[in-house]
Amino acid sequence: MIDTPGLLACRMCSRSIRSAPMELLPCFFLLLLIGTTTVVASSEPAYPGYGPDDDAEPTCGVKEEAAAVPVPERREEFDGGRILDISHYYREDMPAFESAEGTPGFLRLARSMRNGSDIANFSELRLTAHSGTHVDAPGHVFEHYYDAGFDVDTLDLAVLNGPALLVDVPRNSNITADVLESLHIPKGVRRVLFRTLNTDRKLMWKKEFDTSYVGFMEDGAQWLIDNTDIQLVGVDYLSVGAYEECIPAHLVFLEKREVILVEALNLDHVTAGIYTLHCLPLRLRGAEGSPARCILIK
Numbered sequence: 001m002i003d004t005p006g007l008l009a010c011r012m013c014s015r016s017i018r019s020a021p022m023e024l025l026p027c028f029f030l031l032l033l034i035g036t037t038t039v040v041a042s043s044e045p046a047y048p049g050y051g052p053d054d055d056a057e058p059t060c061g062v063k064e065e066a067a068a069v070p071v072p073e074r075r076e077e078f079d080g081g082r083i084l085d086i087s088h089y090y091r092e093d094m095p096a097f098e099s100a101e102g103t104p105g106f107l108r109l110a111r112s113m114r115n116g117s118d119i120a121n122f123s124e125l126r127l128t129a130h131s132g133t134h135v136d137a138p139g140h141v142f143e144h145y146y147d148a149g150f151d152v153d154t155l156d157l158a159v160l161n162g163p164a165l166l167v168d169v170p171r172n173s174n175i176t177a178d179v180l181e182s183l184h185i186p187k188g189v190r191r192v193l194f195r196t197l198n199t200d201r202k203l204m205w206k207k208e209f210d211t212s213y214v215g216f217m218e219d220g221a222q223w224l225i226d227n228t229d230i231q232l233v234g235v236d237y238l239s240v241g242a243y244e245e246c247i248p249a250h251l252v253f254l255e256k257r258e259v260i261l262v263e264a265l266n267l268d269h270v271t272a273g274i275y276t277l278h279c280l281p282l283r284l285r286g287a288e289g290s291p292a293r294c295i296l297i298k
């Protein structure tokens with residue numbers, strides 16, 4: 001069971017409202033409690049600058065009628081284009097590494113109101129830790145790091161958040177040492193998102209995994225480590241390493257735990273330049289990868 005105490009209380013409450021008066025007792029106490037906290041809140045705001053929330057409804061309240069069903073808005077940009085979402089939304093036909101199937105059944109309604117649950121709807125996720133826009137931790141390719149606990153919960157938020165450069169990679173090559181040299185990324189730049197032919201080919205929008213995607217060759221990864229201050233590398237397909245050198249490239253990046261890898265970014269609608277990047281993986285202890293929400297701020 002996934003019940004939280006709050007929901008249990010709510011269930012008790014909604015049931016008792018509908019049924020025998022004897023059962024009203026627990027609900028009565030709950031409402032009393034809520035009443036008490038409301039009184040406290042109205043005399044002493046919990047946060048300076050914020051008054052009491054007059055619209056707050058008790059969690060146990062029974063909403064009588066819903067207004068006309070609103071249509072949700074789907075957005076890639078927020079606040080007039082100041083905030084750009086560079087994460088892919090999860091969907092069944094989102095490609096997965098070395099799979100032709102996409103991401104089927106990633107979201108399942110485990111308990112639903114239509115199916116007899118009288119409380120709420122609860123969905124369950126079934127995903128690899130490297131699904132969609134995600135980060136890799138050192139444990140992804142190094143057994144000793146995996147065993148030592150270098151999971152996504154150990155990744156540095158100061159690296160995952162801060163100024164970032166979005167660059168366009170020449171479209172006729174994988175990311176080699178020569179290509180990197182030609183990009184003239186200034187010293188001191190710590191985060192770079194590499195947009196490639198993958199974006200032009202809309203590879204993240206094709207369900208079937210495509211081995212011909214552009215990524216780092218081993219010599220490109222090594223050149224980056226040896227010649228730049230980059231600590232975060234972002235790419236626009238499922239792996240930072242080109243398919244034929246996928247593991248060697250990962251090994252170079254993660255060997256000294258110097259670089260955080262962010263993969264499968266959605267760079268369709270952004271222009272090259274400098275932004276503030278915010279990338280927040282889930283705190284999955286023990287996991288060598290995690291889905292992440294990544295945004296750019298202009």
Ligand SMILES: *[C@@H]1O[C@H](CO)[C@@H](O)[C@H](O)[C@H]1NC(C)=O
Nearest residue numbers: 109112113114115119120121
């Ligand atoms: C729960 O899901 C059902 C579909 O099974 C839907 O009709 C209903 O509106 C949902 N209820 C809530 C509270 O989201």
Ligand SMILES: *[C@@H]1O[C@H](CO)[C@@H](O)[C@H](O)[C@H]1NC(C)=O
Nearest residue numbers: 108109110111112114115116
């Ligand atoms: C509802 O329950 C039936 C029978 O157990 C099941 O086949 C169906 O998939 C369930 N639907 C949802 C939305 O969970």
Ligand SMILES: *[C@@H]1O[C@H](CO)[C@@H](O)[C@H](O)[C@H]1NC(C)=O
Nearest residue numbers: 172173174212214242243244
């Ligand atoms: C990049 O490398 C892959 C193999 O890993 C290859 O199929 C693809 O053609 C290369 N792309 C370019 C633009 O050279």
